[in-house]
Amino acid sequence: MRRGRGLWKMDSAVITEKAYTEKVRTLWGKIKRQKGHFPDLIMLWDRLCKKKIRQLYQREQAERRRDRCVMENHL
Numbered sequence: 001m002r003r004g005r006g007l008w009k010m011d012s013a014v015i016t017e018k019a020y021t022e023k024v025r026t027l028w029g030k031i032k033r034q035k036g037h038f039p040d041l042i043m044l045w046d047r048l049c050k051k052k053i054r055q056l057y058q059r060e061q062a063e064r065r066r067d068r069c070v071m072e073n074h075l
Contacts, residue, residue, distance in 0.1 A: 008054055010054075010057055011061075014057065014060065014061075020060060023056060023060070024053065024056065027052055027053065027056055030052075031044070031048060031049055031052060034048060
């Protein structure tokens with residue numbers, strides 16, 4: 001039996017932050033321009049939207065962790 005990539009969870013507190021929502025809006029504009037490359041909206045969502053939003057979130061969280069480490073090391 002082959003396992004999948006697992007379950008990805010997003011911290012819902014992040015989506016209420018203005019800086020993050022602006023990044024998502026920018027990303028959404030880019031995604032909408034690629035809409036014609038997919039036969040339907042379901043495939044667009046599954047193959048592009050979820051992937052790009054997850055990548056953005058993971059980059060954002062990695063940046064937060066780095067910033068937290070830097071602040072902790074300077075104390």
